[in-house]
Amino acid sequence: MFEILTPLFVSLIVGGTLVGIIFGAIPGMTATMAVAVCLPLTYSLGLENGLALLLGLYVGGISGGLVPAILLGIPGTPSSITTTFDGYPMAQKGEGEKALRIGIVASLVGGLISLLVLDLFAPTLADFAIKFSYVEKFLIIFFALTVMAALSSDMLLGIFSGVLGIFVALIGTYDISDGGNGNLRLVPPGTEYWLESGFSLLPVLIGLFGFAAILEQAEIGVPKGHSSKDINVGKHSRFSFGIFKGQSINLVRSSLIGTFIGILPGVGGSAASIISYTNAKTFSKTPERFGKGEPGGIIASEAGNNGLTGGALVPLLSLGIPGDSTTALLIGAFTLQGVQVGPLFIGNNPGTWDAMIIAMLIANIAMFAMMYFAIRYFALVVTIPKHILFPVILMMCVIGAYTINYGIMFDVWTLLIFGVLGWLFTKLRLEVAPFIIGFILGPSAEVYFVKSLESFGDVTIFFTKSWIAVILWVLIIGSVAGAVLMARKNRQIAEEPV
Amino acid sequence: MGDLTRVTIDFDTSHLIFPTLIAIVLGLLGLAIVIRDRARIAAAGSYWRASWSAMDKPRFLGALALTLLYFSLMVPVGDIWPNTGMGFLLCSIPYVLATGILFMHERSLRQILPLLIVAVVGPTFVWWLFTYPLFLTLP
Numbered sequence: 001m002f003e004i005l006t007p008l009f010v011s012l013i014v015g016g017t018l019v020g021i022i023f024g025a026i027p028g029m030t031a032t033m034a035v036a037v038c039l040p041l042t043y044s045l046g047l048e049n050g051l052a053l054l055l056g057l058y059v060g061g062i063s064g065g066l067v068p069a070i071l072l073g074i075p076g077t078p079s080s081i082t083t084t085f086d087g088y089p090m091a092q093k094g095e096g097e098k099a100l101r102i103g104i105v106a107s108l109v110g111g112l113i114s115l116l117v118l119d120l121f122a123p124t125l126a127d128f129a130i131k132f133s134y135v136e137k138f139l140i141i142f143f144a145l146t147v148m149a150a151l152s153s154d155m156l157l158g159i160f161s162g163v164l165g166i167f168v169a170l171i172g173t174y175d176i177s178d179g180g181n182g183n184l185r186l187v188p189p190g191t192e193y194w195l196e197s198g199f200s201l202l203p204v205l206i207g208l209f210g211f212a213a214i215l216e217q218a219e220i221g222v223p224k225g226h227s228s229k230d231i232n233v234g235k236h237s238r239f240s241f242g243i244f245k246g247q248s249i250n251l252v253r254s255s256l257i258g259t260f261i262g263i264l265p266g267v268g269g270s271a272a273s274i275i276s277y278t279n280a281k282t283f284s285k286t287p288e289r290f291g292k293g294e295p296g297g298i299i300a301s302e303a304g305n306n307g308l309t310g311g312a313l314v315p316l317l318s319l320g321i322p323g324d325s326t327t328a329l330l331i332g333a334f335t336l337q338g339v340q341v342g343p344l345f346i347g348n349n350p351g352t353w354d355a356m357i358i359a360m361l362i363a364n365i366a367m368f369a370m371m372y373f374a375i376r377y378f379a380l381v382v383t384i385p386k387h388i389l390f391p392v393i394l395m396m397c398v399i400g401a402y403t404i405n406y407g408i409m410f411d412v413w414t415l416l417i418f419g420v421l422g423w424l425f426t427k428l429r430l431e432v433a434p435f436i437i438g439f440i441l442g443p444s445a446e447v448y449f450v451k452s453l454e455s456f457g458d459v460t461i462f463f464t465k466s467w468i469a470v471i472l473w474v475l476i477i478g479s480v481a482g483a484v485l486m487a488r489k490n491r492q493i494a495e496e497p498v
Numbered sequence: 499m500g501d502l503t504r505v506t507i508d509f510d511t512s513h514l515i516f517p518t519l520i521a522i523v524l525g526l527l528g529l530a531i532v533i534r535d536r537a538r539i540a541a542a543g544s545y546w547r548a549s550w551s552a553m554d555k556p557r558f559l560g561a562l563a564l565t566l567l568y569f570s571l572m573v574p575v576g577d578i579w580p581n582t583g584m585g586f587l588l589c590s591i592p593y594v595l596a597t598g599i600l601f602m603h604e605r606s607l608r609q610i611l612p613l614l615i616v617a618v619v620g621p622t623f624v625w626w627l628f629t630y631p632l633f634l635t636l637p
Contacts, residue, residue, distance in 0.1 A: 218601070
């Protein structure tokens with residue numbers, strides 16, 4: 001197990017975590033963008049080393065968001081939005097460093113608890129999922145899409161985005177290697193040469209998460225960077241672990257909420273931190289202090305969003321379904337190395353599985369060590385000028401898209417098409433995460449659906465195949481009904497006279 | 499009832515079954531959105547006009563135009579020196595520089611100089627990395 005611990009492996013994790021923290025700490029840049037931009041570099045590293053880099057970027061990227069959230073009141077990543085509620089008021093009181101360290105410790109605990117859940121839960125779920133036939137596999141994907149849509153800010157638009165992702169994924173040939181007939185569909189005349197295999201996953205991801213993010217920044221005029229004068233780390237307040245006294249329940253509960261949210265497909269870190277924060281406030285003896293610089297708020301938010309990291313890997317590694325947009329990108333790393341993730345992955349690749357667990361553990365420890373002891377330097381990251389960073393990132397996006405299939409220029413154009421599409425999505429209030437998960441799962445959903453009908457010749461098989469199918473239908477109906485009821489309740493609250 | 503639920507898949511047309519089903523679902527969802535959000539859709543003109551007027555047009559459209567130019571020129575320039583990655587290198591340096599200047603707020607020599615260094619060093623390093631250690635030919 002420990003033979004994987006080569007100097008290169010450890011350096012990649014530490015380097016990835018460092019770069020991830022920097023990406024997370026710059027508002028407008030996210031962990032997903034960090035993974036998208038660095039993904040092509042894993043091409044020559046091999047699977048374990050490549051994953052070491054990407055997992056470091058993932059953990060670092062999620063954690064780095066707390067720096068601007070606390071010091072500037074601007075979330076570095078969407079998942080640190082609730083960190084601003086109490087972190088920024090603390091920084092304004094001259095307790096910036098203390099708030100940062102509280103967030104860093106909570107991030108470490110959240111990351112470690114979610115890693116434990118991943119280690120215990122993913123192999124068990126994978127063992128169970130091995131027994132699934134095409135019918136159950138299709139229903140699992142259907143369930144994943146309904147959960148994701150149900151938890152979208154607008155269920156109808158969420159479902160539409162997910163189905164649109166499936167539709168776009170079906171462009172091209174019905175692959176013979178998947179049991180298809182090799183015929184083209186949904187390909188406009190004259191584009192057969194480029195779209196024979198459809199749109200490649202990685203240029204699509206890089207476009208939606210890299211290029212689109214920079215277009216959004218360009219649209220608002222690329223806001224000026226912050227100067228070092230804007231940053232008030234605070235010298236008067238000292239951090240001590242005594243702050244965590246009485247916070248252990250909040251810490252563990254928030255970590256588990258984050259982990260659970262991570263397990264649900266397509267639900268991002270912002271939901272994890274918001275739900276953790278709301279729970280912490282509800283169960284607190286002093287809820288009135290929340291929003292005014294309460295350490296418990298930072299603990300809930302950061303333990304929640306880092307809890308997501310291990311949780312989001314559970315459905316990816318046991319079912320082949322990404323838990324969030326960043327883990328969707330990790331599928332790219334597996335694809336690049338010709339490895340398929342799904343129920344057989346852990347059993348067939350025990351070395352890679354161990355490497356991932358070790359990489360996550362080291363990434364969490366490295367994140368803690370770097371941020372805890374060098375937080376004053378990381379605070380300066382927010383001053384890096386965006387007019388230098390963004391063009392370099394754009395160039396890296398191009399390199400990533402071009403090299404992913406060993407030099408296909410159409411992939412670069414795909415990056416541009418989906419970059420503009422990603423920008424349009426935000427304008428039209430469509431959701432990128434359901435679109436991406438639909439895009440990733442679409443081809444598998446087709447194979448499982450058609451093969452189920454070919455094998456059994458009856459549509460009732462989706463309801464009668466096994467007790468697992470029945471349970472999955474109950475979960476599907478439950479998730480949709482729950483979302484409809486919640487939407488109705490929210491509407492009633494909004495319509496009530498003040 | 500049994501006959502109603504029975505399905506026979508013709509292998510020759512099996513590639514159309516799922517896309518057709520998904521297209522129907524997509525159409526129905528689109529219709530539901532149009533019905534539900536008809537008021538918002540009817541007022542879309544003013545939304546887009548407001549977006550357009552709030553947009554930093556030089557930076558947004560400039561970034562798009564520079565990217566289109568960059569992508570369009572990379573292959574023809576690369577074809578002058580085939581399999582050397584020169585198309586990438588010679589197009590990336592001006593692209594990084596021009597985009598950086600476009601995104602800049604104060605365009606003084608003091609601001610441009612670090613950008614110029616990054617615009618030369620960044621693409622050159624990436625070109626070297628992919629050409630030599632990684633043996634991947636760029637355009």
